[in-house]
Amino acid sequence: MLSMNNRDHLLTEELQRLRTQIGSDFCSLGLLEGYDRLLKWKLASGNVNDRFLSIIERPGRGLSGSVVKVGRAMQLNVPELVAARQLHEYAVLLAENLRSAYAIPLFIGNQVTGILLAGDRKRRIYRTEERNQIALAGERITQIVAEQAVEPKSS
Amino acid sequence: MSERSSQERYPSENIAENVDSLLERLDGQIADPAFRDVLKRSLKQLADVKFALDEASIVAVTDRKGTIQYVNDKFCKISGYSREELIGQDHRLVNSGCHGKAFMRDLWSSISSGHVWQGEIKNRSKNGGEYWVDTTIVPFVDAEGRPYQYLAIRHEVTQLKQTEEQLQSMMAQMMQIQEEERRRFSRDLHDGIGQSLFSLKITLDRMISEGADKGLENLGREVSQLMAEVRGLAWELRPSVLDDLGIVPALRTYIENYEQHYGIRVHFDCNLRKRPNLLIETTIYRVVQEALTNVAKYADVFEACVAVRDHGDHLEAVVEDRGIGFSREKKGRGVGLFSMEERARAVAGELRVRSQPGEGTAVKLKVPIKAG
Numbered sequence: 065m066l067s068m069n070n071r072d073h074l075l076t077e078e079l080q081r082l083r084t085q086i087g088s089d090f091c092s093l094g095l096l097e098g099y100d101r102l103l104k105w106k107l108a109s110g111n112v113n114d115r116f117l118s119i120i121e122r123p124g125r126g127l128s129g130s131v132v133k134v135g136r137a138m139q140l141n142v143p144e145l146v147a148a149r150q151l152h153e154y155a156v157l158l159a160e161n162l163r164s165a166y167a168i169p170l171f172i173g174n175q176v177t178g179i180l181l182a183g184d185r186k187r188r189i190y191r192t193e194e195r196n197q198i199a200l201a202g203e204r205i206t207q208i209v210a211e212q213a214v215e216p217k218s219s
Numbered sequence: 220m221s222e223r224s225s226q227e228r229y230p231s232e233n234i235a236e237n238v239d240s241l242l243e244r245l246d247g248q249i250a251d252p253a254f255r256d257v258l259k260r261s262l263k264q265l266a267d268v269k270f271a272l273d274e275a276s277i278v279a280v281t282d283r284k285g286t287i288q289y290v291n292d293k294f295c296k297i298s299g300y301s302r303e304e305l306i307g308q309d310h311r312l313v314n315s316g317c318h319g320k321a322f323m324r325d326l327w328s329s330i331s332s333g334h335v336w337q338g339e340i341k342n343r344s345k346n347g348g349e350y351w352v353d354t355t356i357v358p359f360v361d362a363e364g365r366p367y368q369y370l371a372i373r374h375e376v377t378q379l380k381q382t383e384e385q386l387q388s389m390m391a392q393m394m395q396i397q398e399e400e401r402r403r404f405s406r407d408l409h410d411g412i413g414q415s416l417f418s419l420k421i422t423l424d425r426m427i428s429e430g431a432d433k434g435l436e437n438l439g440r441e442v443s444q445l446m447a448e449v450r451g452l453a454w455e456l457r458p459s460v461l462d463d464l465g466i467v468p469a470l471r472t473y474i475e476n477y478e479q480h481y482g483i484r485v486h487f488d489c490n491l492r493k494r495p496n497l498l499i500e501t502t503i504y505r506v507v508q509e510a511l512t513n514v515a516k517y518a519d520v521f522e523a524c525v526a527v528r529d530h531g532d533h534l535e536a537v538v539e540d541r542g543i544g545f546s547r548e549k550k551g552r553g554v555g556l557f558s559m560e561e562r563a564r565a566v567a568g569e570l571r572v573r574s575q576p577g578e579g580t581a582v583k584l585k586v587p588i589k590a591g
Contacts (some may be wrong), residue, residue, distance in 0.1 A: 099440065100447055115482035115521060122480055124448030151516065155481045158515055 071212050072107060075205060079109035082201040086194045088182045090160050092116060093205060095178040096132065099149050103128050105156060115159035126153035127167055135219055137168040137199070139190060157183065160183065164188040170206045180205060233280050233289040234370070235269040238262050245551040277373040279313040283331070283366050285310045286327035297352075297375060315343040330332060330358045333366055339376060373533055391565035398501055401457040408453040415447045464501040464525070470507060474525065481515040482524040491529050499586050502562045503527065503536045506570065509555050510538035518542025518580060533568075533587045541579040559584070 079091040092108035103121035121128045131138050142163045145151040151158070157165060165183035169176045180202045182190070190198070242262055249255045273291040280289035288297075290305050298305070298313050305312070318340065323569045329336045341554045343349050352373035358366035422554055423439040453459070454476075461469035469491055473486045477559045494500065507525055519540040556572060559582070563570035568586035 092343075101440075101444060113521065118479070118481045118482035122451055123444055124451060152512055155515070159482055161519065177411065 071208060074208050075107050076109060078201055078205050079107060082182065082198065083109045085197050089185045090162060090183040092181050093158065093178060094181065095185050096176065103132060112160060114176060116156050119155045119159060127179055130169045131179055135169050135176050137166065140165040140167065156181065161185050166195065166198055168202050170202055172206060175193040178209065184204050235266045238266040258433045277375065279371045281310050282371050283368065297344065297350055313342040315341045315349050317341045330356050330369055331366060333358050333360050334366055350375055351377045387564060391560050394565055395564060398457065402462065405453040405456040405459060408449055409459065411450050413446065414451065416442055416449060420446065460501060461504055465494040466503050469504055473508060477511055483515060483520065486522065488526040491527055495534060495588055497535065499566050499588065502566050502586065503584065505562055506559050506584045507536055507538055509559050513555055514540045514542065517545065533585050536584040537581060539579065539581045544574040544576050544578050544580050546576055
């Protein structure tokens with residue numbers, strides 16, 4: 065059975081690997097928690113500070129309203145979010161000063177349980193093979209998360 | 220020619236007044252014809268410029284004490300006084316009394332030390348009507364630099380001023396309508412859709428407890444999320460706590476949500492003991508909201524400070540951070556700043572923004588309140 069630390073260690077490794085693979089500035093894992101399924105960022109690689117840890121995404125807004133709700137990957141660009149007056153809903157982009165990001169939903173069964181986000185502090189378009197790599201990392205991460213989820217909590 | 224006789228022959232020193240009589244007598248006085256021609260042309264030009272000035276502007280000349288020596292037709296027309304009623308009178312005759320003592324002292328100290336003064340003045344005409352004039356006062360100084368005469372050139376800007384006031388009151392009304400609409404939508408969302416979802420949730424819970432299909436549990440969870448979203452939406456539009464409990468609980472809730480959403484710690488300091496009126500509460504709430512949103516967007520900080528203080532005759536709200544700041548030229552006229560200034564103006568308050576690159580930003584709102 066994996067301890068929490070061990071799991072976090074494995075997940076962080078995955079985030080780091082993905083970040084090196086696609087040459088991104090920032091990768092982070094967000095999980096939906098509790099009965100209200102609020103999106104919280106749990107782990108990251110390439111973060112400039114720890115603000116992401118205290119961010120709780122608003123229900124129905126930002127990534128909770130898009131990637132989580134629709135269950136589809138999404139490319140985010142700051143200028144477009146500014147034009148749509150939505151930038152303030154994407155707190156993690158602000159906390160890490162990201163200009164572009166690519167976020168995919170993580171599924172357990174047919175339910176979204178989290179988000180894997182890759183981001184950059186410069187404008188970037190994520191190419192198909194990079195998107196595929198993010199998707200693959202997402203699958204590996206989901207597996208680690210799922211294994212933990214079915215285990216009874218050890219405390 | 221002695222000084223005394225010259226004063227008698229040319230009793231007025233007002234601009235170009237003696238041009239005609241001088242021109243008539245030039246031929247007999249100056250022998251050099253070329254020089255005489257230049258002089259004639261110069262005098263003629265002076266008279267022409269004076270004519271143009273009179274056509275274009277409201278003109279008055281006073282002596283150094285402010286006694287009117289000359290007024291043109293436009294001055295008489297706008298003030299409603301005849302020339303005879305004005306000449307020899309103190310210029311205060313048209314004073315509307317709407318400018319304070321400090322304003323007048325400033326004006327006089329400026330022109331009496333030989334500086335040109337420019338500004339907008341509200342005057343009163345003979346029949347009591349008020350008019351605004353964009354005014355330039357030019358002191359004419361003697362050899363020692365002492366003013367012996369003041370030339371005032373004015374243009375009427377009453378309509379401009381009225382439009383400005385209307386625009387400002389429209390702006391204030393617009394913001395109020397916006398708040399009213401937000402309040403209505405917020406209530407409708409909360410009491411209408413929110414309540415319907417709540418009763419749906421209760422029905423679902425009852426069906427689940429009575430042993431209905433497992434799938435209903437997921438549905439129940441989704442309804443809960445939907446309720447949370449509707450609540451969030453209503454709260455974002457306009458938190459009902461602002462109307463029900465006032466600015467302090469409203470700000471506390473806002474800050475709590477803000478800290479969670481952006482991961483920025485906010486120190487909140489407040490010494491309000493009673494509720495100001497709702498318009499002021501709304502203004503403070505919106506300004507703090509706007510300023511904190513700017514902090515999250517631009518400042519790049521972990522923490523910020525919000526202070527709301529009662530200073531007896533005025534309230535003060537300050538939002539401060541030690542972030543990257545900005546220079547006025549760069550971001551100083553953002554839309555957010557403009558709307559904060561407008562909001563402040565609508566409650567007769569003022570808004571100041573102090574920021575330096577690398578030294579953080581402070582937004583300070585001051586709103587006068589009735590003491591007591």
